[in-house]
Structures are given as structure tokens and as C-alpha cells.
Amino acid sequence: MTHTIDDLPLAHGRAGTRRVLRVHRFGTPGARPKAYIQAGLHADETPGHLVAQHLLAALKALDGAGAVTGEVVLVPVANPIGLDQIVLQSLSGRFELATGVNFNRSYADLSGAVADAVRGRLSGDRAADVALVRQELRRAAEALPTATQADALRRALLTLATDADLMLDLHCDFEAVMHLYTAPELWEEFRDLAARLGCEAAFLADQSGGHPFDEACSGVWWRLRERLGVDAEALPVACAATTIELRGQLAVDDATAARDAAAILDHLRHRGVLAGDPGPAPAPRCTATPLAGVDRVAAPEAGIVLFRVAPGERVEPGQVVAEVLEPESGVRHPCRARVAGPVWARHLNRFVAAGETVVSIAGTEPLAAPGTPLLTA
Numbered sequence: 001m002t003h004t005i006d007d008l009p010l011a012h013g014r015a016g017t018r019r020v021l022r023v024h025r026f027g028t029p030g031a032r033p034k035a036y037i038q039a040g041l042h043a044d045e046t047p048g049h050l051v052a053q054h055l056l057a058a059l060k061a062l063d064g065a066g067a068v069t070g071e072v073v074l075v076p077v078a079n080p081i082g083l084d085q086i087v088l089q090s091l092s093g094r095f096e097l098a099t100g101v102n103f104n105r106s107y108a109d110l111s112g113a114v115a116d117a118v119r120g121r122l123s124g125d126r127a128a129d130v131a132l133v134r135q136e137l138r139r140a141a142e143a144l145p146t147a148t149q150a151d152a153l154r155r156a157l158l159t160l161a162t163d164a165d166l167m168l169d170l171h172c173d174f175e176a177v178m179h180l181y182t183a184p185e186l187w188e189e190f191r192d193l194a195a196r197l198g199c200e201a202a203f204l205a206d207q208s209g210g211h212p213f214d215e216a217c218s219g220v221w222w223r224l225r226e227r228l229g230v231d232a233e234a235l236p237v238a239c240a241a242t243t244i245e246l247r248g249q250l251a252v253d254d255a256t257a258a259r260d261a262a263a264i265l266d267h268l269r270h271r272g273v274l275a276g277d278p279g280p281a282p283a284p285r286c287t288a289t290p291l292a293g294v295d296r297v298a299a300p301e302a303g304i305v306l307f308r309v310a311p312g313e314r315v316e317p318g319q320v321v322a323e324v325l326e327p328e329s330g331v332r333h334p335c336r337a338r339v340a341g342p343v344w345a346r347h348l349n350r351f352v353a354a355g356e357t358v359v360s361i362a363g364t365e366p367l368a369a370p371g372t373p374l375l376t377a
């Protein structure tokens with residue numbers, strides 16, 4: 001048995017309080033490939049919390065059978081700060097209440113510090129160079145300043161994940177089909193996972209804006225390449241990171257979570273983190289599309305939203321996907337798709353403000369200008 005549990009104390013708690021980050025580790029420390037998996041960075045996204053519990057139970061059994069050939073680091077509750085934010089009887093886990101900052105934004109770019117540390121030290125031996133960069137990534141993450149409790153959480157999570165070969169960040173949307181986000185350079189690597197999970201959309205962006213956790217883990221490698229003036233042959237993106245969106249916030253049941261966990265474990269077998277043959281992945285249910293191609297259909301006025309489509313339905317340009325009914329005037333405003341593609345998410349609320357996204361559609365061509373922030377708040 002290799003399973004260990006660490007409770008990492010989080011700095012900057014108020015007097016009389018104590019928060020810890022519970023970290024489960026499986027496999028020989030330092031074994032490769034290393035998979036890092038976390039759930040609930042947005043603390044009100046419960047599907048990830050449940051899938052992590054299924055992963056934990058399965059990993060304990062696999063560990064007992066000696067089947068963890070790499071290393072797995074699992075953080076089933078990645079945001080104890082957010083999980084404690086109850087506002088008027090409702091869990092509010094996406095933004096830190098103290099600052100309004102999204103818990104999955106503002107992750108540090110370690111490429112500058114690591115470039116300074118490794119410049120002139122790369123040997124040309126790819127494996128040795130990757131190991132050196134990982135060592136400096138850990139060092140740079142540990143050295144991050146932490147003025148606030150949320151920063152202490154960011155530092156702890158990034159330190160755990162930054163040297164991983166594979167990083168899976170478990171989230172969900174409001175009401176949605178299974179989908180994931182990753183970088184164009186990593187899509188080939190994640191086709192297997194997307195197919196096993198049954199993803200109905202996969203969004204690609206090098207830089208989606210706001211510095212989310214997955215891009216802090218993977219993007220640091222290509223930013224480092226740019227800083228050092230080396231190519232992908234010399235330095236691969238050695239951390240394949242993705243944000244998995246486990247459908248919608250209410251998609252919380254044991255049978256679904258067990259299937260999702262099984263798909264993730266099969267992907268870990270596919271990558272050699274776990275022993276065993278996962279068998280071939282099923283036929284993919286989507287092709288990847290640019291994140292910049294997402295049509296976020298907004299409410300033109302505040303009102304009652306009446307959906308005309310459900311997640312998973314395919315729509316055409318000009319099609320009415322929802323109506324927003326102004327309750328004082330009785331006027332109904334049609335909300336139309338601009339692109340052809342599958343509806344992959346819709347709002348959870350049924351009364352929306354003007355400008356809020358009510359339906360999201362996966363278009364194939366970029367709509368957003370380069371540099372536009374591509375993620376929602």
C-alpha cells in the first residue's frame with residue numbers, strides 16, 4: 001500500500017480558525033507519469049466533489065492490488081475557503097467573497113522565474129531538461145508570495161500540480177453537456193479522454209484570459225520555450241492540463257459519477273499512470289472547436305428566460321434558442337444563434353439580467369477578436 005494522506009495547513013486563517021488542504025497520494029513518490037487531479041476549485045460545483053470520491057475509492061483498491069505504476073496526487077476538496085462561503089443559505093463558491101476574484105483565475109505565470117533559473121543549464125538531453133524545468137517549477141511555485149488566504153491556496157495547489165505529467169481539474173457548468181477545455185497543442189493527447197468521458201464539446205485556446213489553473217500548469221511550458229528561444233523538439237509541453245466540465249451543477253448522482261470516474265481511470269491506464277489495458281476508447285462524440293468560436297447568446301433585456309433548446313441540441317444560425325419575457329410589458333425578445341453547432345450550456349437561472357449569457361453554442365470559426373477574454377467571469 002502506498003496511499004498517504006497529507007493535511008497541508010493553509011496560511012492566513014483568522015484567529016480561532018484552521019483550514020487544511022487534504023492531499024491523497026498513491027504510488028511511489030517521484031514515479032512517472034505523475035497525474036494530479038483536483039475537484040471543487042469552484043466550490044459550488046459538486047459533480048467534481050462526487051467524482052473525486054469515486055476516484056478515491058477506486059484508487060485505494062487499485063493501490064492495494066499494486067496497480068498504481070506512476071504517481072497519482074488527488075485533492076478531492078481543492079477549495080476549503082469557497083466551500084465555507086454560505087451567503088443567505090446558498091453556497092457561493094466561484095468567487096472569493098472578500099475580493100470578488102474568481103477562484104480559478106489569477107494563477108501565476110512561473111515562466112519568467114524558471115527561465116532565469118534554467119538559462120544556460122539546458123543540456124540538450126530532453127528528459128534531463130524536462131526534469132530540471134520541473135524542479136525549478138516546484139521551486140518557483142513554492143516561492144510565490146501569499147498576501148492573502150486565497151493566494152496561499154493558489155500557491156499550495158500550483159506547487160502540487162506544476163511538475164505533473166497530467167493535470168485534470170474537475171469542474172462543471174450551469175446546465176451543460178460533458179465538455180473540456182485544453183490547448184490546441186494538447187488536443188491530440190486528450191482525444192482519448194474526451195472520447196472516454198463522452199464529451200460533446202471540446203474547446204481549444206492557448207490563452208483564454210484571466211490565467212486559469214490549467215493554463216498555469218501547461219502554458220508555462222510554451223511560454224518558457226518563447227523566453228528561452230527553443231522549440232517543441234527541445235522542450236515539450238510536459239504537463240498536459242485540461243479542465244473537465246462534468247455537465248451541470250445539478251448532475252450529481254452516484255451512477256453518473258461512477259461512470260465518469262471509470263473513464264478517468266481508463267485514461268490513466270492509457271497514459272501508463274495505472275497498470276492494465278483500458279481497451280480502445282469509444283467513438284468520439286465531438287470534434288474540438290476553438291474557444292473563440294463559442295457563441296454566447298445574451299439576454300437583450302432582463303426577464304423570464306424561456307428556453308427553446310436543450311444542451312446537446314444542434315442549432316442553425318438565426319434559430320431562436322430562447323425568449324426573454326419582460327414581465328411588466330409582456331414583450332418577448334427572441335434570442336437567436338449566430339452560428340451553427342451544438343448547444344453545450346445554458347443558464348441555470350430562469351430570470352436573467354440584460355447581457356447575461358443564456359445559451360452557449362460551440363461554433364467552428366472564431367467569433368471573438370484575438371486577445372478577447374474567452375472565459376466567463
Ligand SMILES: [Zn+2]
Nearest residue numbers: 042045171172
Ligand atoms: Zn468551475
